[in-house]
Amino acid sequence: MPKETRTFAIIGLGAFGSAVASELARFxxxxxxxxxxxxxxxxLADALTSTVILDATDEQALREAGVDRYDVALVAIGHDIESSILATMNVRVLGVDQLWVKAINKTHHRILSKLGADRIILPEQEMGRHVAQRLNNPVVQDYVNLGNGFSVVTMAVPERLKGRLLSSLDFEHYDxxxxxxMRGTEFHPCETEGLELAPQDKLLVLGRRPDLRSFGDAL
Incomplete structure (x- = not known):
């Protein structure tokens, strides 16, 4: 069965919007x-399926471009809050199924929430938390915030644990x-019997941030 794809309209092609658009197209x-x-x-004309020059504060221009026929729209307009708000209102009126919007600050975030955006992104804050997490504990390679205090964290196995059985690590103690x-590009389920740890391995761990931090410190 062929892989199902979705259609995306990215409004605002600054550094953030361009990165998102390019990656989505690459997928x-x-x-x-x-x-x-x-x-x-x-x-981006050669990298994307289509590109359009228009003012997203103009609802009719968005309609003529066919934005209403896309599954997801991301409003990624830079530092012009007024344009971002107007573009968000226009996309909401067009009835796009999912509307994601980049926010500049918390006030902008609150306004976008009132306008009915399905997901609001504060890229600098999210990246700041991401960097702080990695700086705070060098074993943390990456993490995904799942909400309600839960995260999935990728942790590098330190050299001193080389040869130790995966089953010997006490995850239950840390809840x-x-x-x-992950070993290279291979995924090994946690139930794998007799799996010995190697320095390049990465553990995928689910839990609350304080527990993950304590485990990372002990690791």
């Missing part, structure tokens, strides 16, 4: 990029759940 999705800046649009282990 094989149908992606339309929209911006007022001709140079930004031209830069954590081991999801599995």
């Amino acid at each position: 094989g999705n149908t992606v339309m990029g929209i911006d007022q800046d001709e140079a930004r649009v031209a830069k 954590l759940r081991l999801l599995g282990l």
Whole structure:
């Protein structure tokens, strides 16, 4: 069965919007990029399915571009809060199934929430937390915040644990759940018998942040 893809309209092709659009296209999705800046649009013309130069504060222009026919719209307009709000209102009126919006600050976030955005992103804050997590504990390679205090964390296995059995690590003591282990591009389920740890291995662990931090410190 072929992989199901979705259609995405990315409004605002600055650094953030361009990165999102390019990655979505690389994954094989149908992606339309929209911006007022001709140079930004031209830069992504070959990478995306389609690109359009228009003012997203103009509802009719968005409608004529066919934004209402896309599954997901991301409003990624930079530091112009007024334009971001107007574009968000227009996309909401067009009835796109999912609306994601980049926020600049908490006030902007509150306004977008009132407008009915399905997901609001504060990229600098999210990246700041991500960097702090890695700086705080060098074994933490990556993490995904699941909400309600829970995260999935990728932890590097330190050299001193080389040869130790995966089953010997006490996750229950820290109220954590081991999801599995990555060795290169291979995934090993946590139930794998007799699996010895190697320095390049990465543990995928689910739990609350304080428990993950305590385990990481002990690791």
